[in-house]
Amino acid sequence: MKAVILAGGTGTRLMPLTKVTNKHLLPVGDKPMIFHSLEKVAESGIKDVLIVTGIDHMGDIVRLIGSGADFGLSVTYRVQDKPDGIAGALNLAKDFAGNEKFLVVLADNIFRSSIKDYVRKFSSAKSGSCMLLLKESENPQRFGVATVLDGSIKKIVEKPRNPESNLCVTGIYFFDSAVFDKISKIQPSARGELEISDVNQMFVEEGNCLYDILDGWWTDAGTLLSYNNACQLSWELSCKG
Numbered sequence: 001m002k003a004v005i006l007a008g009g010t011g012t013r014l015m016p017l018t019k020v021t022n023k024h025l026l027p028v029g030d031k032p033m034i035f036h037s038l039e040k041v042a043e044s045g046i047k048d049v050l051i052v053t054g055i056d057h058m059g060d061i062v063r064l065i066g067s068g069a070d071f072g073l074s075v076t077y078r079v080q081d082k083p084d085g086i087a088g089a090l091n092l093a094k095d096f097a098g099n100e101k102f103l104v105v106l107a108d109n110i111f112r113s114s115i116k117d118y119v120r121k122f123s124s125a126k127s128g129s130c131m132l133l134l135k136e137s138e139n140p141q142r143f144g145v146a147t148v149l150d151g152s153i154k155k156i157v158e159k160p161r162n163p164e165s166n167l168c169v170t171g172i173y174f175f176d177s178a179v180f181d182k183i184s185k186i187q188p189s190a191r192g193e194l195e196i197s198d199v200n201q202m203f204v205e206e207g208n209c210l211y212d213i214l215d216g217w218w219t220d221a222g223t224l225l226s227y228n229n230a231c232q233l234s235w236e237l238s239c240k241g
Contacts (some may be wrong), residue, residue, distance in 0.1 A: 001123055002100050004093045005042045006171075007034055007107040007184065008080040011026040022057035025064065028221060029234025030146040032064065036234070037105045042071045044119045046103060046218040048077045052089045085182050086192025094180045101125075106171025110230040112216035112237060115172065121212065122174040126160040130203045131174040133238045134167045135218045142162035143220075144197040153209050158189070158197035169200065170214055173211065178208075 011018030017026055024034040034051075041049055049068060053061050058079055068075030076094040090104060101122060103115070115133075122131045132153070134146055140163040147155040147164045157168060179199060186198045203209040221230040 001046055001119060002048045002050070002097060002102040003044075003046045004050045004052065004090065004096070004102055005037050005041070005107050006086060006089045006104065007037075007051055008083070008089050009023075009054065009133060010083060014227060017212070017224075017227075019215060020104050022061060024053070025057065025060060026221075028110055028227070029237070030232050031234075033110070033221060033230075034061070034065070034107045036070070036076065036110050037107045038065070038071045038073065040111070040115055042073055043114055044116045045105070046119065047072070047074055049073050050078060050093050051079045051107075052080050054083075055079055063070050068176075068224045069100065083193070084188070086187065086196040087199050090175075090196070090233065091183045091194070092176075094095075094201070096145035097175075097177060099177050100173065101176045102209045103138065104171075104173040104175065104222070108221045108222055109171040109200050109218065110234060111170070111172075111214060111218040112233075113218075114215055118172075118174070118212055122210070125210060126176075127176055128178040128206075129176070129208040130179065130200065130208055131212065132200060133170045133172040133212045134212040135170050137168040138166070139169045142223075143170075144200065145169070150212070152207075153204050153211050156201045156204060156209075157197075158195050169197070170216065170218055171220065173200075181221050188226050 007024040011023035080089045145163040182202045221227040
């Protein structure tokens, strides 16, 4: 299995911190934000990693991470030259992924649990399926929200005003090459982006969307409030370690 780390976006919700740098280079605890994703991927046993980032700070990310050897990884890079959403960024991984199953991590996701068991679980999943890691959230309206009934996801809605549940779709996904055909079929949302929730909903409608509940604490670091929370949780973890 391979891994794709998505580290694009403009980071406007973290201004002015992101005025001169990519948000994924900001410190979270005792390390740059993107190191958290790299370490989780390395711990899972995956070796081949693609990092997708934007034009403005690509050089900074490459200088920081290089070949990935410091993490025991082999890292390659692709540039997302227009802000067309998570699914748009993921589409750049088509050649890299080939026919293999792969893990996708949004680089502003900070979490405690190892993902090794989830990698193992999806490695035996049938072809053409996906797997999403869900987590209860106090503010589910900020995320894609999953409605789960009788052990299956019945619906995913992106940033609903009135969420049907508090189970948000974390930025940790598992796919195979079937995802790229689905990306080709969706249209940009009102935000002008290709929404990953629209892609995931297609898997749901086919009955091919698996899920699990992510163990331990999890937060994104995409807003000033959640970024502060991520820093506090990370410092607590590093101090205990």
